[in-house]
Amino acid sequence: MSWIKQHIGEWISISAHLERRPPRFTLTITLGELPDGWARTQRPERTWAAIIGLLLLAPFIALLAAGLLRALGLTAPYELLASSPTAIIAAAISLFIGIPVAIAMNLWRITRVGLRRDARSLEGLLALEFAPLHLVVVLAALLIGGAFVAHLAIDSYACLTGVRSAC
Numbered sequence: 001m002s003w004i005k006q007h008i009g010e011w012i013s014i015s016a017h018l019e020r021r022p023p024r025f026t027l028t029i030t031l032g033e034l035p036d037g038w039a040r041t042q043r044p045e046r047t048w049a050a051i052i053g054l055l056l057l058a059p060f061i062a063l064l065a066a067g068l069l070r071a072l073g074l075t076a077p078y079e080l081l082a083s084s085p086t087a088i089i090a091a092a093i094s095l096f097i098g099i100p101v102a103i104a105m106n107l108w109r110i111t112r113v114g115l116r117r118d119a120r121s122l123e124g125l126l127a128l129e130f131a132p133l134h135l136v137v138v139l140a141a142l143l144i145g146g147a148f149v150a151h152l153a154i155d156s157y158a159c160l161t162g163v164r165s166a167c
Contacts, residue, residue, distance in 0.1 A: 011112070013038075013127035020120050038114060038125050046109060053106050053137035056098030059090035060144060099145045106134040106141075 015035045017026040028035065063081055070078035081087040110129040115122070128135070158166035 008130060008132070010130045011127045012130060013112075013125060015126075016124045018122045034112065034127055035125065037116075038112070038127075040112070047133065049105050049109050050131075050133040050137050053102035053134075053141070056094060056102045057137070057141055057144065058094070059087070060094035060098065061140075063087070063091040064144070095145075095148065099141045102137055102141045103145075106137045110134045 010032050011030070011034050013028075013030045013034055015028045015030065015038075017028075018024070034040065066077040066081050069075075081091075110131050112125065112127040112129070114125045117123075155166045
């Protein structure tokens, strides 16, 4: 826990530098401070954005957890959520609106993206501030959204290859 507290506010950055003469490409990954010449963002990380992100993800996570419990043999939580139209609507809104909003809201707070150009070179930066709660929200939303999209892709492929129960 002390390691996490020690690194809060530091940056995980990838910097690319391309020069014309002599032809050179440099890619740098830095942990700690931003590379020279790049300023911090004016958007400090805020805990409220991460908490709202967690609240946006909560209904779909609850339905997903109930589905996993159902697969393990405990059907009561799933039946309770599946029989409630409000819970189904909340989970659908969480999936289709909550996940993208949670990702955007939290990435906006902790991301620094930039591009600089001069006569002989081009330099780009992609950096994430080490803010654990924001990173957890973004990673959870990406995993949940990615799993849902993968599920749709697998079902679509099965339908295309003739498995009628997947259609």
